[in-house]
Amino acid sequence: MKLRYIAFLLIIFTVTACKETADNKEEKSKEVENTVEVVEETQPKVEKNIRPLESGEYFTLSIGETSAEKYKPHFNLNVEENRISGFSGCNNFSGSFTMEDGNISFDKMVSTKKMCAEGMEFESQFLKSLEETEKFNYKGYTIQFLNEDDEVLMKFKIKD
Structure with missing residues (x-):
């Protein structure tokens, strides 16, 4: 009986530990958006044909x-x-x-x-x-x- 009880507690602990909350998902989404914005701001703007021919x-x-x-x-x-x-x-x-x-x-x-x-x-x-x-x-x-x-x-x- 003790073994079943311990197994049941382990399963519940595993399921609840891995479950993301809605707030947690929203925070991660905002982090990704902010990262994308920073990357876009730091990328140089490249125009067509600005590189001249070389000797x-x-x-x-x-x-x-x-x-x-x-x-x-x-x-x-x-x-x-x-x-x-x-x-x-x-x-x-x-x-x-x-x-x-x-x-x-x-x-x-x-x-x-x-x-x-x-x-x-x-x-x-x-x-x-x-x-x-x-x-x-x-x-x-x-x-x-x-x-x-x-x-x-x-x-x-x-x-x-």
């Missing part, structure tokens, strides 16, 4: 839907001097650029005039896309150059 070597991945792998165009950006120079698939090129708040434009572009059996059409599209570029955007590790209608003209990756 360095960039490898072209594609122009529009065309892969750039065959011609391997690349360029170097010098952000301090606002200069660009590189290889467009057949010839070398250089020029200047202006960049501000996710916008970028290229001007005063010049290139060598070497004839190539292959790559002339690709090179022409490459240089034309640079001239039409007005914006840039980061998509993961890829950098995109966009025109005024936000159409992707070119995709790049910076050299690691």
Whole structure:
């Protein structure tokens, strides 16, 4: 009989010890809400395209839907001097650029005039896309150059 009585008391004690009261639930809910508010207040506000392009070597991945792998165009950006120079698939090129708040434009572009059996059409599209570029955007590790209608003209990756 004593054993049943002890078992009954243990069961009652276990059930009542684990039971949350309505007040206890409300307090925990408020704690969670306050924690969420503090976290939201401390998170920095990030705006799209506030990260500028860095100086360095960039490898072209594609122009529009065309892969750039065959011609391997690349360029170097010098952000301090606002200069660009590189290889467009057949010839070398250089020029200047202006960049501000996710916008970028290229001007005063010049290139060598070497004839190539292959790559002339690709090179022409490459240089034309640079001239039409007005914006840039980061998509993961890829950098995109966009025109005024936000159409992707070119995709790049910076050299690691």
